[in-house]
Amino acid sequence: MSVRVSEQGEAITVFLAGEIDLEHSPEARKALLAALERKKPVTADLQAVTYLDSSGVASLVEAYQKAQQVKQSFALARVSEPALKVLALARLDKVFTIR
Amino acid sequence: MSERGEDPVLRRERYLELLADLQDDIASAQDITHAAPGILKRLADALHAESASLFLLEGEFTDPRARLVCRACVGPSDITGIAVPAGGGIVGRTVTTNTAQLIADVTKDPDFIPPQATTGYVIRSLMCAPLSLRGQRFGAVEVMNRLGPDPKFDARDLELLEALSTTAALALSVAQLTEKLMADAKVRRELELASEVQRALLPGAQPDEAPVHGLNLPARLVSGDFFDILPLRGGRTAFALADVSGKGMNAALVMVKAATLFRSLGKKVADPGTLLAAIGRELDETLAMGMFVTMVVGVHDPARHEVRFANAGHQPPLLHEGGTRFTAFAAEDPPLGIVRHGKARYHETRVDLAGRSLYVFTDGCTEGLLPDGSRLGVEGLRKILLQHAAEPARGRLDAVARALQQSDQALHDDVTMIVIEDRLPQEKQRRQERRRPGRAVLVQQTLPAQVAQLRVVRRLVEAGARQAGAAGDWGRDLALAVDEAVQNIIRHGYGGDGKGEIQLRMKRLGDRIAVELVDFAPSVKQDKVQGRRLEDLRPGGLGVHFMHALTDQVKFLKPPAGAGNRLVLSKRLPNRGKDPK
Numbered sequence: 001m002s003v004r005v006s007e008q009g010e011a012i013t014v015f016l017a018g019e020i021d022l023e024h025s026p027e028a029r030k031a032l033l034a035a036l037e038r039k040k041p042v043t044a045d046l047q048a049v050t051y052l053d054s055s056g057v058a059s060l061v062e063a064y065q066k067a068q069q070v071k072q073s074f075a076l077a078r079v080s081e082p083a084l085k086v087l088a089l090a091r092l093d094k095v096f097t098i099r
Numbered sequence: 100m101s102e103r104g105e106d107p108v109l110r111r112e113r114y115l116e117l118l119a120d121l122q123d124d125i126a127s128a129q130d131i132t133h134a135a136p137g138i139l140k141r142l143a144d145a146l147h148a149e150s151a152s153l154f155l156l157e158g159e160f161t162d163p164r165a166r167l168v169c170r171a172c173v174g175p176s177d178i179t180g181i182a183v184p185a186g187g188g189i190v191g192r193t194v195t196t197n198t199a200q201l202i203a204d205v206t207k208d209p210d211f212i213p214p215q216a217t218t219g220y221v222i223r224s225l226m227c228a229p230l231s232l233r234g235q236r237f238g239a240v241e242v243m244n245r246l247g248p249d250p251k252f253d254a255r256d257l258e259l260l261e262a263l264s265t266t267a268a269l270a271l272s273v274a275q276l277t278e279k280l281m282a283d284a285k286v287r288r289e290l291e292l293a294s295e296v297q298r299a300l301l302p303g304a305q306p307d308e309a310p311v312h313g314l315n316l317p318a319r320l321v322s323g324d325f326f327d328i329l330p331l332r333g334g335r336t337a338f339a340l341a342d343v344s345g346k347g348m349n350a351a352l353v354m355v356k357a358a359t360l361f362r363s364l365g366k367k368v369a370d371p372g373t374l375l376a377a378i379g380r381e382l383d384e385t386l387a388m389g390m391f392v393t394m395v396v397g398v399h400d401p402a403r404h405e406v407r408f409a410n411a412g413h414q415p416p417l418l419h420e421g422g423t424r425f426t427a428f429a430a431e432d433p434p435l436g437i438v439r440h441g442k443a444r445y446h447e448t449r450v451d452l453a454g455r456s457l458y459v460f461t462d463g464c465t466e467g468l469l470p471d472g473s474r475l476g477v478e479g480l481r482k483i484l485l486q487h488a489a490e491p492a493r494g495r496l497d498a499v500a501r502a503l504q505q506s507d508q509a510l511h512d513d514v515t516m517i518v519i520e521d522r523l524p525q526e527k528q529r530r531q532e533r534r535r536p537g538r539a540v541l542v543q544q545t546l547p548a549q550v551a552q553l554r555v556v557r558r559l560v561e562a563g564a565r566q567a568g569a570a571g572d573w574g575r576d577l578a579l580a581v582d583e584a585v586q587n588i589i590r591h592g593y594g595g596d597g598k599g600e601i602q603l604r605m606k607r608l609g610d611r612i613a614v615e616l617v618d619f620a621p622s623v624k625q626d627k628v629q630g631r632r633l634e635d636l637r638p639g640g641l642g643v644h645f646m647h648a649l650t651d652q653v654k655f656l657k658p659p660a661g662a663g664n665r666l667v668l669s670k671r672l673p674n675r676g677k678d679p680k
Contacts, residue, residue, distance in 0.1 A: 021557075022586045023550040051557075053582055054642035086579070089648055090641055 003031045011041045013077070017048035020056035029059035036066045036074065043099065047078035052086045060087075064096065075099050114259070117145050121266045134274040135171035138267050142240060143173050145263060146226075146256055149244035150174020153230075154183075154190050155271075156238045167191060167238055174243070176220035189227050193239045199228040199264070201257045224251045228264040232272050240264055290320040293351055297321060300358050302328045307491055310399050310521065311338045314496040316463075316503070316514040323350030324461050324515035325358045329365045334401050337365045337374075340517050341394035342413065342461040344434075349390070356385055357392055371396045371409040372447035379411060379435040379445070391436035395459050397519070404453035404521050404555045409445040411435050416459040417477070418450060419488070421565050425481055453555055454562020456492070456520035458484065463512035467503040475503065492518045541566050541612070542605035548589045548618070549597045556585050556603060560614060563605040567612055569672055577670050580649040581614050583642035584666055592620030592664065602662075611651070613669040620663045623655070 001024035004015040012035045020028050035042045044060065046052075060076070067074030075097040079087065087093045124138055135153050143151035152172045158165030165185035172179045186195050189208070193200050202208045202225050222243050230237040242260065245252050294317070305312050305328065313326040323343035331337050339361045343350040360378045368374040375396045382392060395416060397408030408416065412434030415427035431446035450457060460480070467475045480499065487498045496516060503514055541563035546552045557578040564574025585601060593599040602617040646653050650670045658665040 019554065021550075021553050021582060022589070023553055051579075053579060053586070054645055055586065057641060082575070086645075089645060 001027065003027055005031060005035060007040075011043065012038060013043045013045050015045045015048070019051035020049055020059070021051060021053045022055045025053070025055040025059045028056065029062060032059060032063035032074075033066055036063060036070055036072060039070055039072060041073040041075075042067065043075050043077045045077045046080050046083045049080045049083045052083045054090075056083075057086060057090050057092065060096070061092070073097070113145075114262075117141065117263070118266060121263070121270060124270050134270060136173065138270055139171050139240065140173050142260070142263055142267060143242060146242050146252075146260060147246045148174075148226075148242035149246050150176060150220075151240060151242040152178055153240050154194075154238045156185060156194065156236055157182075158185070160185065160194070160236050167194065170238075189225065190239045190241055193227040193229050193241075194231075194236055197229045197231055197236070199226065199257055199261045201226050201252060201254065203251045203253065226252045226257050226260050228257075228260045230264055230268040230271060232265075232268045235272070237268055237271050237275075240267060287320075290348070293348065294320040294322075297325075297351060297355065300325065300327075300355065302326075304493075307493065309336075310401060311336050311517060311519045312492040312496055313338075313340075313517040314500055314515065316500060316510060318463065318510040318513050321348060321351035322513045322515075323354055324463065324513040325354050326459075326515050326517050327358060327361055327365075328517070329362065331366065331398065336399045336519075337361075337371075337396070338399070338459075338517055338519060339365070339394065339396045340413070340459045340461070340515060341392055342463075342513075342515070344389075344391050353382070353385060353390060353392065357382060357394065361396065365396075369398070370444075370447065371398055371407050372444040375409040375411055375432075375435075375445045376442050380441065382435050383439050386436035391434040393430075393434045397459075399452065399519050399521075401521065403551075404451060404558060405449055406452045406457055406519050406521075407447055407449045408457075408459075409447050411445060412437070414460065414462050414465070416457055417481070419456045419458070419484060421455060421562065422571060423485060427477070451554055451558045452519065452521040453558030454522065454565070455558070456484075456518055456522070458516065458518050460516035461513060463510065463514040464499065464503070464516055466512060467510065467514055468506045469502065470505045472506075492520060492522075537607065537609040539607045540604065541607055542603060544603045546601050546603060547597070548585075548593045548599040548601050550586075550589060552601075553582050553585060553589075557582055559603065560605060564612065567607050567672060569612075573670075573673055576649045577612065577614065577668075580646045580653075580668055580670075581616070583645050584614075584616055584653075584668060586642060588616065588618045588620065588664075588666075592618050592623070607672075608669075611669050611671045613667055615656075616664075616666045616668075617658060617662050618664050619661075622658075623664055 001018035001020055006013045006015065014031050014035050016028050032042065032044060044063065064074050077099040079098055084093065087096065120141055121138065124134060139151050139153050150173060152169050154167040155170045156165060157168050166182045167185055167190055168182040169178050169180060183191055185191055189200055189202060205222055205225060224245055225241060225243045227239050227241045229239050244250060301315055302313060311328045313328060315322065315324060315326060323345060324341065326340040327338065329337040341354065341357050343353045357378065360381050364374055364377050368377055375394065393411060393413035395408055395410045395413045397406055399406045410416065410428065410430040411432045412430050415429045418426045420426060428448055465474065465476055465480060469475055469479065483498050483502055484495055487495045496518060499516060503510065542559045544559060546555060560578040560581050561574040564577055588601055589595060599619055604615040606613050646668060650668045652669045654667050656665045656667055
């Protein structure tokens with residue numbers, strides 16, 4: 001699993017890649033929350049995510065909740081097929097803003 | 100022999116006798132240096148010459164730097180070693196025009212170069228005949244000063260010289276070839292010895308269940324390729340595969356050094372990235388300009404079901420993930436010997452190997468030719484590996500070797516290949532299938548209850564699913580469900596202390612697969628495992644929901660004696676036939 005954070009002007013994109021399981025989701029969670037601390041709109045790019053489990057979903061959910069707290073937008077972009085499947089299974093595919 | 104006024108019949112007899120003697124010279128000629136004086140003496144005697152010298156051509160005849168060097172001399176003045184430019188003097192003229200020259204009176208020839216004043220030898224009359232055979236110029240033979248009352252050579256003398264020169268040229272040609280053959284034989288003997296040494300360096304055949312197997316087919320006597328398999332502590336295995344640029348002795352010597360370095364450093368340096376950098380540093384000192392080595396070194400760890408490797412400019416290793424999926428890993432570092440960058444560590448790649456195979460091979464494999472003349476290529480290699488996927492590793496390697504040796508042509512380049520794999524115990528399963536058809540243990544593994552093992556669990560489950568004939572998605576869904584279950588054991592069962600153990604068993608029971616997880620944590624109460632409402636987004640409950648959604652049944656069963664819990668997830672295998680509408 002790898003995390004890359006990119007800033008373009010007023011927006012931040014957090015690129016997540018690889019398998020986000022219990023071993024790696026804490027890292028993803030940390031990066032997403034840190035990005036939201038910056039009080040800018042944050043997008044999580046999931047194009048390269050090959051695996052997502054409940055802990056990975058939980059990290060996305062936490063980011064979503066934090067975004068509401070700091071009144072910033074949080075969206076998912078280019079959600080890969082495996083990630084989308086898991087989000088749908090959790091019935092959260094309609095909850096997140098997906099670009 | 101050419102006595103003026105001699106009886107022609109007698110003369111012919113003596114001529115034939117001389118020829119017979121020269122034939123003997125040819126038969127016994129070992130090398131030019133020894134043959135030349137003898138041949139020269141015969142010629143001088145037959146021609147009644149006071150002295151004779153043999154000039155041999157050094158260098159290509161067409162090269163302006165070529166010289167004619169006197170290699171043998173008979174007579175009062177020894178000019179052995181004297182050299183003239185290939186076109187110079189009478190002897191040069193002879194060789195250039197490939198025609199015999201007769202200078203009855205030297206004072207009347209402009210090309211005549213008088214010998215050094217110190218020798219004091221006066222040349223009055225000379226003949227020179229070229230020594231050439233089928234267009235190959237060897238040099239020329241010069242005879243000087245006819246003995247007897249008349250010191251001048253005449254046309255008949257020249258005729259005889261020409262006739263004898265052809266035979267003399269033949270004798271020299273044979274001597275030259277013999278010399279070369281002996282040298283070649285010597286070299287060949289040395290190569291054969293070197294080949295034996297190299298063979299001895301390759302690892303022997305491995306037992307069937309070993310994780311690493313290798314294959315080496317040398318194209319010539321000595322090889323610039325090598326591979327090695329080195330057992331380490333803890334059941335791990337280090338392996339290496341390398342290809343040295345160039346051919347022949349040079350490449351073979353470098354290969355031996357690389358092999359030795361791997362053997363000696365492989366046990367001391369644990370990680371492939373550091374090991375490869377260390378080998379590279381040592382080889383840098385040896386590699387001559389223009390030589391380089393591509394190399395892969397790695398370590399297989401069966402406990403973690405993983406392989407780690409570093410690659411210096413070598414052809415990308417190929418991972419057979421399952422089904423028809425292959426992944427290639429391009430080298431992250433250049434070949435050894437190209438850039439002396441003195442890095443302490445080369446880039447390392449880590450690959451999960453549970454249920455998968457990793458192939459590392461030299462380009463002799465992919466550049467090898469098939470019977471129809473086409474390259475095997477990576478595509479062709481993949482095809483062979485897929486065709487023989489069900490066979491053990493040795494069988495797959497043999498299939499590749501057979502494919503490359505079918506062609507009429509000899510191997511162009513060495514073929515070397517190793518395979519590292521972590522396959523499921525197929526033999527055991529086959530035996531069980533025979534006893535109880537439809538029932539088999541696909542996976543049986545005890546793992547530490549640590550988050551790093553979750554990945555291993557997923558791989559094992561996916562591999563087991565494939566083995567049972569289920570498609571990728573089906574196996575991945577099951578793997579997610581099992582992952583969630585194992586997470587719960589790690590977090591809630593053992594409280595995340597990382598110390599416990601989980602026993603995983605995946606079985607095929609007729610039309611379904613059951614995954615059983617046994618742990619030694621405190622017993623869980625059944626009702627706590629019910630899924631929570633989805634609207635409640637607290638983490639934890641979601642996992643249980645996934646478990647139920649992705650399988651057909653999740654049940655706690657009576658644990659074996661001494662164990663804490665036994666959880667079984669079962670999932671019906673997909674229908675093979677068409678769905679009834």
